[in-house]
Amino acid sequence: MGASPPQPPRKPLPEGFLDSLHSAFGERLATGEAIRSQHGQSEAHFEPALPDAVVFARSTEDVVELVRLCVAAGVPIVAYGAGTSIEGNALPVRGGVTVDLSQMDAILAVNAEDFDCTVQAGVRREQLNEHLRDQGLFFPIDPGANATIGGMAATRASGTNAVRYGTMREAILSLRVVTPDGRDIRTSRRARKSAAGYDLTRLMIGSEGTLGIITEVTLRLHAIPEAISSAVCSFETLEGAVDTVVQSIQLGVPLARVEILDDLQMKAVNRWSKLDYPELTTLFFEFHGSSRYVEEQVETVREIADMNGGSAFRWSNLPEERSKLWKARHEAYYAAVNLRPGAVGWATDVCVPISRLAECITETKRDLEGSSVPGTILGHVGDGNFHVVFSMDPDAPAEMEEVEAINARLVERALAMDGTCTGEHGIGLGKQDWLVAELGEAVEMMRLIKRALDPQDLFNPGKIFAFSE
Numbered sequence: 001m002g003a004s005p006p007q008p009p010r011k012p013l014p015e016g017f018l019d020s021l022h023s024a025f026g027e028r029l030a031t032g033e034a035i036r037s038q039h040g041q042s043e044a045h046f047e048p049a050l051p052d053a054v055v056f057a058r059s060t061e062d063v064v065e066l067v068r069l070c071v072a073a074g075v076p077i078v079a080y081g082a083g084t085s086i087e088g089n090a091l092p093v094r095g096g097v098t099v100d101l102s103q104m105d106a107i108l109a110v111n112a113e114d115f116d117c118t119v120q121a122g123v124r125r126e127q128l129n130e131h132l133r134d135q136g137l138f139f140p141i142d143p144g145a146n147a148t149i150g151g152m153a154a155t156r157a158s159g160t161n162a163v164r165y166g167t168m169r170e171a172i173l174s175l176r177v178v179t180p181d182g183r184d185i186r187t188s189r190r191a192r193k194s195a196a197g198y199d200l201t202r203l204m205i206g207s208e209g210t211l212g213i214i215t216e217v218t219l220r221l222h223a224i225p226e227a228i229s230s231a232v233c234s235f236e237t238l239e240g241a242v243d244t245v246v247q248s249i250q251l252g253v254p255l256a257r258v259e260i261l262d263d264l265q266m267k268a269v270n271r272w273s274k275l276d277y278p279e280l281t282t283l284f285f286e287f288h289g290s291s292r293y294v295e296e297q298v299e300t301v302r303e304i305a306d307m308n309g310g311s312a313f314r315w316s317n318l319p320e321e322r323s324k325l326w327k328a329r330h331e332a333y334y335a336a337v338n339l340r341p342g343a344v345g346w347a348t349d350v351c352v353p354i355s356r357l358a359e360c361i362t363e364t365k366r367d368l369e370g371s372s373v374p375g376t377i378l379g380h381v382g383d384g385n386f387h388v389v390f391s392m393d394p395d396a397p398a399e400m401e402e403v404e405a406i407n408a409r410l411v412e413r414a415l416a417m418d419g420t421c422t423g424e425h426g427i428g429l430g431k432q433d434w435l436v437a438e439l440g441e442a443v444e445m446m447r448l449i450k451r452a453l454d455p456q457d458l459f460n461p462g463k464i465f466a467f468s469e
Helices: 017-028 033-038 060-073 125-135 149-154 200-204 238-250 263-273 291-307 319-330 332-337 354-369 397-416 432-439 442-453
Strands: 053-056 077-080 097-100 107-111 116-120 172-178 184-186 213-220 227-235 257-261 281-289 314-316 344-351 375-379 385-392
Touching: 017 053, 017 060, 033 053, 060 077, 060 097, 060 172, 060 184, 060 213, 077 149, 077 213, 107 125, 116 125, 125 149, 149 213, 172 200, 227 238, 227 291, 227 319, 238 257, 238 281, 238 291, 238 354, 257 263, 257 319, 263 281, 263 319, 263 332, 263 375, 281 291, 281 319, 314 319, 319 332, 332 344, 332 375, 332 385, 344 397, 354 375, 354 385, 354 397, 385 397, 397 432, 432 442
Parallel strands: 053 097, 077 097
Antiparallel strands: 107 116, 116 213, 172 184, 172 213, 227 281, 227 314, 257 281, 257 375, 344 385, 375 385
């Protein structure tokens, strides 16, 4: 389970279809191998899958026109943002057209008094926060990559701030979506709550472009905290670090960020980011609030860490120091993969109820210690989510088999604890069998929705589940 599923043979484009695209989009249609290859690669271990053509959209109207042309010709269409997804979510495994939304990068409106904004799908999260900073606002969802907002919505991304601010599911108020029949719809208004019919916004969040192509997103924003403090604390044992997180949350400490990095991950981070932290299991913390409230949070967590064998906190209070710390965390995937020159990465993730977190991480660490393939643990443990990153030799099939077995045990362990096979990476290509194991007959309801909205299976086909079962 968990391997990339087989795909039916790719069909050639209908005669005259590329001419139709060229008439509609001119120089924004690309068919050269270099551009197609760029849009057919994955961050992880999946084989490349090149589209037949790439169209660079600049507006929702462009997407509508492209969808109508593709649907009329029976050609698959796959949305593409920054290409940073982990589970092969944007690979055009059946060819067709990739619609690149990166040029749709306008911030359309900021409603500071309402704490929301509306952006086009190609806006990057760092770009948005740079724009918001002077208004005293920020957007808190921060997956490791500088992803596009549309891609983050499509994969239901989260990140290091999720323990306090939630995921994209909580951050989105409304979407503008192009449907598989070429309609341009808005899923809701800007009101903070609504009981008006089906929740189409949540239906589209996490649908990975299989039900519609997101072109605009309206987001909740937050005030930049008065005080922000970050700290690093090392532990002699993995259990001590996890217990510190669990006990802090159970005591009601509103941690803004709390990340765990095991000893091997810290070795990789030190090497990649040129840092000098102890190569022990380590927690990265961040605290938000008023100055006094942050001091109270820090003191409580310091006492808990001390009881669990933690070292003295190393502080990063200046903005440039905090940026360096969190940049190192966000680059942890690349650090882990590059433990071996020429390696390819396989990043997996699970999420479990926080009461089972220590057990799940400890058993996973035991698996990794018995493996011939380097694998690190890191994750957003404040909400029970953690990752394993493997550094594999691409020319060693035996390593792939070993990693598949470890990943299978990890997911089975999480499901046995009433957890999920993916906390934030999505299903994509790699976790389709696990989705069925997790949700059973509910997957058939997903298929019914897919068949109703996209009867030709043209929107990002081959992802999340097998359409024909």
